[in-house]
Amino acid sequence: MKALIKYEAGFGNMRLADIAEPVPGKGQVKIKVMAAGICGTDLLIWQGRHKVSIPLVPGHEFSGIVVEVGEGVTGIKIGDRVTTETTLETCGICDYCKTKDYNICSNRRGLGTHVNGGFAQYVISRQESVHIIPENVDFISAALTEPLACGVHAVMEKSNARAGDIAVVFGPGTIGLLTAQVARAGGLKVVIAGISKDTTRLELAGKVGIDYVVNSDETDLKSFIMNLTDGYGADLVFECSGSHSAVKSGIEILRKKGQYVQMGLFTNPQISIDADSLVHRELNIIGSRSQKPSSWITALELLKLGKVNTKLLATSIFPLEDWETAFVRSQNGEDVKAILYANEKPEF
Ligand SMILES: [Zn+2]
Numbered sequence: 001m002k003a004l005i006k007y008e009a010g011f012g013n014m015r016l017a018d019i020a021e022p023v024p025g026k027g028q029v030k031i032k033v034m035a036a037g038i039c040g041t042d043l044l045i046w047q048g049r050h051k052v053s054i055p056l057v058p059g060h061e062f063s064g065i066v067v068e069v070g071e072g073v074t075g076i077k078i079g080d081r082v083t084t085e086t087t088l089e090t091c092g093i094c095d096y097c098k099t100k101d102y103n104i105c106s107n108r109r110g111l112g113t114h115v116n117g118g119f120a121q122y123v124i125s126r127q128e129s130v131h132i133i134p135e136n137v138d139f140i141s142a143a144l145t146e147p148l149a150c151g152v153h154a155v156m157e158k159s160n161a162r163a164g165d166i167a168v169v170f171g172p173g174t175i176g177l178l179t180a181q182v183a184r185a186g187g188l189k190v191v192i193a194g195i196s197k198d199t200t201r202l203e204l205a206g207k208v209g210i211d212y213v214v215n216s217d218e219t220d221l222k223s224f225i226m227n228l229t230d231g232y233g234a235d236l237v238f239e240c241s242g243s244h245s246a247v248k249s250g251i252e253i254l255r256k257k258g259q260y261v262q263m264g265l266f267t268n269p270q271i272s273i274d275a276d277s278l279v280h281r282e283l284n285i286i287g288s289r290s291q292k293p294s295s296w297i298t299a300l301e302l303l304k305l306g307k308v309n310t311k312l313l314a315t316s317i318f319p320l321e322d323w324e325t326a327f328v329r330s331q332n333g334e335d336v337k338a339i340l341y342a343n344e345k346p347e348f
């Protein structure tokens with residue numbers, strides 16, 4: 001089958017290859033991939049900045065059709081339209097596994113990072129991770145369930161967001177745009193903040209219905225938020241940009257007792273912040289890492305009900321053969337989410 005493989009560590013070292021079709025083992029499902037999104041992690045793998053098992057087929061955001069099931073699989077059958085969590089294996093015995101917090105199991109092995117992922121014609125997942133796509137949701141929308149579930153985890157599972165709260169999302173990339181939409185779906189008023197290089201992404205934020213879109217190179221974000229909140233500050237901040245200045249600004253614009261949720265990762269994570277203000281203003285600092293099974297159930301429900309629009313974020317689609325063009329476009333910020341397909345082209 002056709003697959004994109006990272007064949008050696010270091011920059012680049014990725015090529016289209018013909019590899020053996022995988023066979024589902026006990027409790028596993030073989031999926032024909034219909035749409036696979038390129039994520040920041042895939043770019044880091046390509047650039048040699050994210051350590052992975054070699055050789056590897058990257059890709060962890062995808063949807064497809066079940067073509068084969070392994071021994072003992074129940075509830076999933078051939079022909080089902082599905083998407084899958086990225087978890088293929090967990091230790092199953094740690095405290096986190098017991099509560100299905102697989103995202104923080106230290107021995108988790110994930111699709112597209114530790115084992116072969118979705119930039120191929122076929123991929124194997126485990127039954128427990130596979131979810132049926134609602135009938136009214138197309139393959140491209142469903143391929144974005146993973147980043148959507150990251151937004152669900154942060155907003156609905158990690159924070160105490162309540163309807164009517166004012167949230168500020170930093171960074172209008174895929175995660176930011178989806179986190180903002182989840183917050184809106186929960187009845188929050190949402191401000192999304194970016195900088196001038198994000199102009200097209202900020203426009204997209206307007207199209208998906210985010211309440212306030214702010215270019216902080218042009219508008220003073222702090223004054224904007226203070227005006228909006230009678231001088232109190234925002235109830236919540238979701239930091240999705242991984243930029244030092246966003247962290248500082250995020251802490252500054254929160255109201256007392258506000259919640260700061262860190263989702264973005266940093267090139268250099270050593271940041272100096274005003275730690276006294278955490279005390280004086282009784283701030284809550286929360287980390288939110290990827291997603292877990294419960295986040296997927298909610299994410300698919302939001303898609304089914306049309307409460308979020310993931311499809312508008314898919315800004316281009318390429319056959320797997322053109323992966324390099326798609327990766328370069330994604331790296332340059334020309335796409336919010338570029339989609340690859342290795343079988344027939346999905347409806348776009
Ligand atoms: Zn991702």
Ligand SMILES: [Zn+2]
Nearest residue numbers: 091094097105
């Ligand atoms: Zn575990």
